[in-house]
Amino acid sequence: MVDKKGIRLDGRKVDELRPVKMEVGVLPNADGSSYLEQGRNKILVGVYGPKEAHPRHIAQQDRAVIQCRYHMAPFSVDERKSPAPSRRDVELSKVIREALEPAVFLEYYPRTSIQVYIEILQADGGTRCAGITAAALALADAGIPMRDLVVACAAGKASGKIALDLMDTEDKVGEADVPVAYMPNLDAITLLQMDGNLSTEEFETAVNMAVEGCKKLYEVQKEALKAKYVIEEEKEE
Amino acid sequence: MPLFYEKKQLVAPGDLLAEGDYLSGDSTYKENEKIYACRLGLVDYDGKRVHVVALKAFYIPVPGDVVIGKVIEATPGGWVIDIKAPHLARLRASDVVERGFKPETTDLPSIFDVGDLIITKVIAYDRTRDPQLTVREPGLGKIMRGQLVEVTPTKIPRVIGRQGSMVGMIKKETGCQLTIGQNGLILVSGRTVENERIAIKAIRKIEQESHTSGLTDKVTEMIKKEREAIDSK
Numbered sequence: 001m002v003d004k005k006g007i008r009l010d011g012r013k014v015d016e017l018r019p020v021k022m023e024v025g026v027l028p029n030a031d032g033s034s035y036l037e038q039g040r041n042k043i044l045v046g047v048y049g050p051k052e053a054h055p056r057h058i059a060q061q062d063r064a065v066i067q068c069r070y071h072m073a074p075f076s077v078d079e080r081k082s083p084a085p086s087r088r089d090v091e092l093s094k095v096i097r098e099a100l101e102p103a104v105f106l107e108y109y110p111r112t113s114i115q116v117y118i119e120i121l122q123a124d125g126g127t128r129c130a131g132i133t134a135a136a137l138a139l140a141d142a143g144i145p146m147r148d149l150v151v152a153c154a155a156g157k158a159s160g161k162i163a164l165d166l167m168d169t170e171d172k173v174g175e176a177d178v179p180v181a182y183m184p185n186l187d188a189i190t191l192l193q194m195d196g197n198l199s200t201e202e203f204e205t206a207v208n209m210a211v212e213g214c215k216k217l218y219e220v221q222k223e224a225l226k227a228k229y230v231i232e233e234e235k236e237e
Numbered sequence: 238m239p240l241f242y243e244k245k246q247l248v249a250p251g252d253l254l255a256e257g258d259y260l261s262g263d264s265t266y267k268e269n270e271k272i273y274a275c276r277l278g279l280v281d282y283d284g285k286r287v288h289v290v291a292l293k294a295f296y297i298p299v300p301g302d303v304v305i306g307k308v309i310e311a312t313p314g315g316w317v318i319d320i321k322a323p324h325l326a327r328l329r330a331s332d333v334v335e336r337g338f339k340p341e342t343t344d345l346p347s348i349f350d351v352g353d354l355i356i357t358k359v360i361a362y363d364r365t366r367d368p369q370l371t372v373r374e375p376g377l378g379k380i381m382r383g384q385l386v387e388v389t390p391t392k393i394p395r396v397i398g399r400q401g402s403m404v405g406m407i408k409k410e411t412g413c414q415l416t417i418g419q420n421g422l423i424l425v426s427g428r429t430v431e432n433e434r435i436a437i438k439a440i441r442k443i444e445q446e447s448h449t450s451g452l453t454d455k456v457t458e459m460i461k462k463e464r465e466a467i468d469s470k
Contacts, residue, residue: 050295052325110365140276140277142295143291143295143389145275146250146251146275146276147251148250148251148273149249149251183251185251185253186251229247229292
C-alpha cells in the first residue's frame with residue numbers, strides 16, 4: 001500500500017490530501033446547496049429550511065431539529081447498491097447530524113426543522129467526512145446561522161503507516177480508519193470515530209494528522225463559499 | 238480592542254470579527270468577549286456595534302412588518318398564510334369580516350381563496366406562537382394585479398434606500414407602484430408591462446450589486462437607457 005519512498009497507490013505522500021473541488025449554490029430549487037469532489041468521491045448536498053417540521057411531533061419546543069439523510073446512489077459503487085436506506089445509511093445519517101448540530105444555532109428557531117440531504121453520486125472512501133464538509137457548506141449557503149463551518153477528514157493506518165485521507169482500497173485493506181470532524185475557528189472536534197486497531201500513540205498521530213487535513217480543507221471550503229460573490233464583484237469593475 | 242476586518246469585507250461563518258468591548262449586531266454572535274460572524278456576508282461597523290449584512294438569509298417576522306403572503310389553507314376560523322418565514326402565519330377571520338362573523342355561515346374562501354396573494358401586516362410573533370397577521374389597514378388586502386419579484390430579505394433595506402430614496406426613484410422613473418414586503422417579495426404594478434419590466438430589471442440589478450456604492454445613480458442611468466430604447470422604437 002505504501003512503498004519504500006512513502007508513496008501511496010494513487011501517488012500521494014502519507015500526509016497528503018486528495019485533490020478537492022467545492023462549489024456552492026448548484027441547486028436552484030434548494031435553499032442552500034453544494035457540490036464536492038474529493039479524489040473520486042462526488043457528493044451533492046441540498047439544504048431546506050428552517051421550516052415547519054413534518055411530521056409535527058418531531059418538532060422541539062426549544063430548538064430546531066436537523067433532519068439528515070445520507071444516501072448512496074445505486075451507481076455510486078462498483079456493485080449496485082440497493083437504493084433503500086441500509087443500516088449503514090441510517091447510522092451515517094445520525095453521525096453526520098450529530099457532527100453538524102454543535103455548529104448550528106438551533107435554539108434560535110424553535111419548532112422548526114432543517115433538512116439536509118446528502119447524496120453520494122460516486123464513492124471512493126471517506127464519504128462520511130466529505131459529506132459533512134459538503135453539508136456544512138450547503139448550510140452556510142442557505143443562510144442558516146452557524147458558530148463555525150464544520151470540516152471533516154479521516155486519517156488511518158495502511159500497511160503499518162499512518163496516512164491521511166484514506167481512499168477506498170486503503171480503507172478496506174488497511175488496519176484502521178479515524179474520521180474526525182472539526183470546527184477550525186473554535187478548535188473543537190464534533191465527530192471522532194475509530195474503526196480498527198491502533199496503539200495510543202498511533203491514534204494520537206492519526207487524530208493530529210486528520211485535524212491538520214481539516215485545516216487545509218477549511219481554506220478550500222471558505223474560498224468556495226466566497227467565490228460565488230467575488231466573481232460578481234470583479235465583473236462590475 | 239482590535240478589529241480584524243475592514244468595512245464591507247466578505248466574511249464566512251466562524252470568522253473572528255472583533256475582540257473586546259464591542260456589541261454583537263445582526264448575523265454575529267459574541268463569546269468570551271470575541272465577536273464572530275455566523276453567516277456569509279459583508280462586515281459593517283457602526284460605532285461599537287459590529288454586524289454582518291448577510292448575502293442570503295431567510296425572513297424572520299417582526300411585528301409591524303408589511304409582508305406579501307400566499308394563502309395556503311382556509312380553515313373555519315381563518316386562513317393559513319405562507320409568508321416565507323420558518324413558520325406559517327395565521328390570519329383570523331374575525332379580523333377580515335366586518336361584524337357578525339359566524340364560522341357556520343360566513344363563506345371564507347369567497348374572501349380569500351387558496352392561492353390568493355395578499356399584502357398583510359405582522360401584528361404578533363414571539364417564537365413560541367405562529368405569526369399573527371392583519372389586513373385591517375389601508376393598502377392591505379388581496380393583490381389583484383401586478384408582478385411579484387423575490388429578493389433575499391436582507392437586501393430589502395437596499396431596495397428601499399436611505400429614507401426611501403431608491404424606491405422613490407424607481408417609482409418616479411418607471412411610473413410603477415411598488416409595494417415592498419419585508420419578507421423579500423416586491424409587488425410591481427405599472428400602467429404597461431414594459432414599465433413593470435424595467436422596474437423588475439432595476440430591482441434585480443440592486444439585488445446583484447447591493448454591496449457596491451453609488452448604486453442609486455447606476456440604477457437611474459440604467460432605467461433611463463431602457464426608457465430611451467423603448468421610446469425610439
